[in-house]
Amino acid sequence: MSDKKQFMFLNRRAPYGTIYAWESLEVVLIAAAFEQAVSLAFVDDGVYQLVTGQDTSGIGMKNFSPTYKTLGDYEVRHIYVDKDSLESRGLTQDDLQVVPWEDWETEETVDNIVEVVDSAKLAELLEASDVVFSF
Amino acid sequence: MSDLHTVNKSPFERPSLDTCLRLSKPGSSILLYEDGVYAAVAGTAASDKVSGALADKKVYVLEPDFKARGLKADRLIEGVEMVDYAGFVDLVDACDKVQAWV
Amino acid sequence: MPIEVNGKTLETDEEGYLVNLDDWEPAVAEVMAKEDDLELTDEHWEIINFLREYYEEYQIAPAVRVLTKAVGKRLGKEKGNSKYLYGLFPYGPGKQACRYAGLPKPTGCV
Numbered sequence: 001m002s003d004k005k006q007f008m009f010l011n012r013r014a015p016y017g018t019i020y021a022w023e024s025l026e027v028v029l030i031a032a033a034f035e036q037a038v039s040l041a042f043v044d045d046g047v048y049q050l051v052t053g054q055d056t057s058g059i060g061m062k063n064f065s066p067t068y069k070t071l072g073d074y075e076v077r078h079i080y081v082d083k084d085s086l087e088s089r090g091l092t093q094d095d096l097q098v099v100p101w102e103d104w105e106t107e108e109t110v111d112n113i114v115e116v117v118d119s120a121k122l123a124e125l126l127e128a129s130d131v132v133f134s135f
Numbered sequence: 136m137s138d139l140h141t142v143n144k145s146p147f148e149r150p151s152l153d154t155c156l157r158l159s160k161p162g163s164s165i166l167l168y169e170d171g172v173y174a175a176v177a178g179t180a181a182s183d184k185v186s187g188a189l190a191d192k193k194v195y196v197l198e199p200d201f202k203a204r205g206l207k208a209d210r211l212i213e214g215v216e217m218v219d220y221a222g223f224v225d226l227v228d229a230c231d232k233v234q235a236w237v
Numbered sequence: 238m239p240i241e242v243n244g245k246t247l248e249t250d251e252e253g254y255l256v257n258l259d260d261w262e263p264a265v266a267e268v269m270a271k272e273d274d275l276e277l278t279d280e281h282w283e284i285i286n287f288l289r290e291y292y293e294e295y296q297i298a299p300a301v302r303v304l305t306k307a308v309g310k311r312l313g314k315e316k317g318n319s320k321y322l323y324g325l326f327p328y329g330p331g332k333q334a335c336r337y338a339g340l341p342k343p344t345g346c347v
Contacts, residue, residue: 014145016203017170029344033300045145048173051205058199058219063296065205070295073303089147090178090210104306 007031007038008129011046015065016056021049022064024135029067032074039078039129040071041122046135047085050096050114065097072101072113079114082122137162139230143169143237146181155236156184161191164226166218168197172204177212189214197223242268254336261289261339269337273328281325281337283312288338298340301331 009028013020031038042050049065056063071079079099086092093116101110117125126132140159144151152174155165165188167175174181175196185194194215201217208217218226227233238253239246242264248256253269255261266285270277277285287308291299299307301319309317316322322330331343 013148014170014173014204016200017143017145026344029297029300033302045148045170045173048204053207054203054205056203059203061203063203066294066296070297070299070303073307074300088180089173090176090182095205104310 005130008132012044014045014048020135041080043082142171145170146174151236164193166195172201255339266337285338298335298343
């Protein structure tokens with residue numbers, strides 16, 4: 001569909017310390033209903049949202065990290081992670097969740113839509129988006 | 136005993152940790168909690184700040200917040216001590232006063 | 238409004254969803270369905286159990302569209318459509334089935 005807009009959700013905050021990460025996730029889940037092309041980018045402390053092994057049993061908050069795994073079912077086709085942000089936090093792609101994607105009609109599958117990209121690529125993607133939602 | 140300084144902001148997002156380290160006296164204790172726990176991780180762009188501070192200050196990290204963020208004890212900067220909520224209370228009790236860098 | 242299940246009083250919100258997810262047991266679905274004059278069949282339970290498994294894995298109640306697609310994939314194409322799901326849950330598969338399953342209302346569902 002040519003009238004699809006490119007939506008980019010730019011996530012720059014760590015989970016739990018503030019409400020941004022959860023709010024962004026909720027809006028992404030709702031945006032899926034509008035059948036737009038949705039991509040997510042994780043930059044700065046936002047990369048911490050995708051770290052595996054989160055256990056919130058000791059802080060009395062809901063662990064929403066498992067929800068990222070279903071984003072492929074919610075029309076999210078691309079999840080970009082900023083390489084510089086990862087590296088300056090001592091993280092690699094191995095520390096991040098795997099998010100599968102599948103086209104239910106054609107049965108085309110992608111094992112993991114999480115992609116680590118460099119600054120030049122990310123700048124290009126941000127510019128190419130019709131709308132950028134910042135969290 | 137001296138003061139307990141608490142930092143709950145990520146070292147990558149706010150200058151709270153920098154200011155805390157600059158304005159706390161040798162012998163102080165520093166407790167990292169909430170998003171402040173990211174400063175306790177080895178091999179990051181902020182690690183040197185905490186390792187440097189360990190020369191004349193004690194640094195603690197609140198375990199429930201550390202675990203909530205998917206971090207494991209083997210990622211801790213050497214010399215940083217993990218405490219639970221009871222340990223937090225003991226620190227507050229042992230220090231003269233609490234100075235929060237929010 | 239609280240509901241009575243097996244002698245226990247369980248808290249629900251103004252739309253009838255359980256306030257505490259841990260309060261759920263199969264009898265909760267039975268009691269809620271009875272209030273809606275609905276008899277739960279194996280077909281209903283298939284969807285309710287599916288929703289509970291989805292929540293267990295992803296920590297959210299799926300949007301109706303996601304539910305429909307996922308049911309089609311897991312339980313067969315003849316079940317993965319609105320006609321089948323609305324036939325089972327006339328008040329809406331998202332809202333009604335999630336309520337019976339003890340889950341919160343799906344995000345984005347009004």
